[in-house]
Amino acid sequence: MDFFKRFFGNPDSEKKHSRNEQGNSYPKYNYELEFLDALNKTPTNKLFGLNTYWEGRYKELLGNLSPILEKFLSQGMLEISLKEEALKVSELKKILNDNNLPQSGKKEILAKRVFEEVADKSYAANLIPFYKLTQKGQDAIDLYRENFFKEYYNFQLNQADLFLQKNLNELESNHFQFRELHPDQRYLLGKFDSFGERAKSILKKLCQNEGFRIKWNFLPEFEKRLRVLIAFKEIGIRLFDEFKNEYLKEIDLDELYPIIQGNPERLNFGSKEEFVTNLVNFEYQYFWNQGKLQEIIDYRKSSSNFRFQGIQVLNDGCECQAKYGEEKFTWDNIKDLPVLPRHVKCRCIINLM
Structure with missing residues (x-):
């Protein structure tokens, strides 16, 4: 010893x-x-x-x-x-x-x-x-990793509390101060020390309880934790999967699984072992696209020299390409934009054209 x-x-x-x-x-x-x-x-x-x-x-x-x-x-x-x-x-x-x-x-x-x-x-x-x-x-090394994760988990629990309290400024400050302690950050002299506007938009939508992509009735405690996990995925915390597993250990996933699988759109989120990961990714992509859309709209309103014709859906990388082809929407018909993601493995994203 x-x-x-x-x-x-x-x-x-x-x-x-x-x-x-x-x-x-x-x-x-x-x-x-x-x-x-x-x-x-x-x-x-x-x-x-x-x-x-x-x-x-x-x-x-x-x-x-x-x-x-x-x-x-x-x-x-x-x-x-x-x-x-x-x-x-x-x-x-x-x-x-x-x-x-x-x-x-x-x-x-x-x-x-x-x-x-x-x-x-x-x-x-x-x-x-x-x-x-x-x-x-x-x-x-194993003992060090075990002890480090205990400290790390408690730190991220504090971050989760700040998020749920809508204290995004302190959450942001803590995130980047800790990031600077990592060897990579020290050597690469990274000075990226604040969330971008889209990240802030996504975090605000999440902590203000904006609706999920699928309109279902989550168990309140799981909904709260799901919002935290989506927020943490956006800001890119280290050891995300390890934190997710520990953070959800008090949730009865066996009870939750049939509720998730019985969603209104009958989307299949996979097995009991993978459905939480798929759900987090699915809802994260929804909030990401909502943030990107809001960013585009705000940019259009604020720019006096806006030359883009509208919005397109980039769907290279999933089955939507074959099913929907090239999707372009002028400013007159952006109300027809599809709600993304369209399915569990959907990788479509919103972009300017």
Whole structure:
């Protein structure tokens, strides 16, 4: 346990990290363990180097990476293995035979023996050494992920409460402050720190209880949670599926399933295992298109040099293309726009023409 305490720190001190002005605590990334996870199956030799995409971000977060690498290796969390797949067992044994070395053992042992004991390195291009997580390293990462998700889930529950309270400003501020803690965001220097106008429009429609695409009677608690999930899908929270599963665990999905399948349009949302995902995607696309339509209408009203002829439905990618063909609507007949999505797998979107 001492080993894990060194990585996860004092629980009392953890509660004090990364708080915003409202006192909300953000889940804390352990950048060393994020780095350890990223190292898995990364080449170790100078020719191939570390992964150029993430090496820079971890240098920014952790400084010199060499002593951290050495620590992982010395503590038995990481080992150097070989990409032996490129050579067959017979080829490995021939190399060993030619060099008067033992030919017994599994393929990984043969490859290791070739790599370490054969002086002629002409085979090296086919035996690239790479970092490989040990069970100890994997256990540390698994424990970290488990603890991180608990913090993350509580953080997103707070976000859900803010959404239901229609406090979109604080929700937005928290979202981007936490996003900046992620290694990707730090290295890529992302400064996208506010929701776009369409996202804000979608969130407002959702938290103001505008109707769903299908006019059915949801159980009140499920309707509330469905709105949160659609909002979170729009703003792109990380670990969305994990959050969704935990967020709905108190909902009796067995009881809900026949209600959903008995919707007025008789749309089939799939099996019990997938119907919630399909429903969230279906209603999300509806609110997205409503937001896009409102954006187009507002743009037309505010622009003095508006040259577009009307609205078209882009339906490339689903069965609507064959069924409805090219759909274009001038400003005089946009009242005839179809309500999208038209079916569970529909991918149609509204656009200007």
